[in-house]
Amino acid sequence: MRSQLLLGVNIDHVATLRQARYRTMLGAHNVEPSILQAALEAEAAGAQSITIHLRADRRHIVDEDVYLLRKKIGTKMNLEMGNTPEILAIALEVKPDFVCMVPENREEVTTEGGLDVVGQKELLRASVSQLEANGTRVSMFIDPDLDQIRASAEIGASMVELHTGTFANEQGKKRTQEAARLKAAAELGHSLGLQINAGHGLTVANLPELFIVPHLAELNIGHSIVARSVFVGMRQAIAEFRAVMDTYTRP
Template sequence: ACAPEILRIALEVKPDQATLVPEKREELTTEGGLDVAGQKERVREVVSKLREAGIAVSLFIDPQPHQIEAAAELGVEAVELHTGGYANAKGPAAEQESAVLRSASALVHERGLVLHAGHGLNYRNVQPVAAIPHMHELNIGHSIVARAVLVGMTQAVREMKQLMVSAATAPTAATA
């Protein structure tokens, strides 16, 4: 999340938004959220540099209250809740993980942060997450690209968008 080379590139390129994620050598995928609470000063320094450059900052964190509170204290614009626990859960555990996400999402909104989510979401599990009130952005890559191999990128994106929009506008979405 705080590698000097990545920070240098971000400050040079100046994207509209940068999402800080945990970084491990030779990491292929993110297995958990950034420990903002445990690395608050280190993360604060990077957040400050990015924001001074006019770059909005999001933090990829686990859906835990202490991580959300730490993110809010740093003054970031958004958080992306790690949905891996939900995506990997089956049966009753999936409903429990969904409840964790809904509760965390409510806290994100209460703290005035923009709500994003992602990791492990696919065509079969995206709708309950898309239906969470105040969900602004879902980050989904692997599932869409894998589907695109079969149906093309345009159709794969169209199908995912349809699932997300229908979930977000369903009558039960407001009560989730």
């Protein structure tokens, strides 16, 4: 069955570029690039959601971005966040359409690996319950591990986002093996009633090899789109992804 694979565009690294110069002067009139303009360009190109990660160290997205985008974008907001009281309180106030719970390590360059839902079930269950009751659907960003899939369903999450970083970083036989792990995880998650999303390290070059994974609903892609947009612009970069994504066939 052919149905559109949705695209969430992560614009964190537009903010990374902004913060390289304007971290301490975000109120200045000449601050660029505009995080809002990036979101609107992504929407105009067909993004179904805008993804931002409000990290504890505020290294790229800052609180003002979250509130501004919630007011101004026309599509859905996906807020990535660590399970901390401070960020949870912001999420409950802002009421994003989606929250994706992710692990955070202050020393990492970007998110490395999936969240340990199995080891944090009760803490995560409490946050998921608050967010879902507040009108926000919650996803767990997890490695394609069957125990993590089961735990995500047990704590009441609506979705999982399968971490595709290992798949993206490998080649040949190892990539094929990781794709098989992703396939098994997607099949189990779907059987448990979870929406299956995926993201991390995806490019137009490696996407076709991911498409053995069934039941994919949405891909969240950031770095590759922002990197490509330096040369061709946001709309063209997204169009190139969409051309590949539109070949995906669900079982």
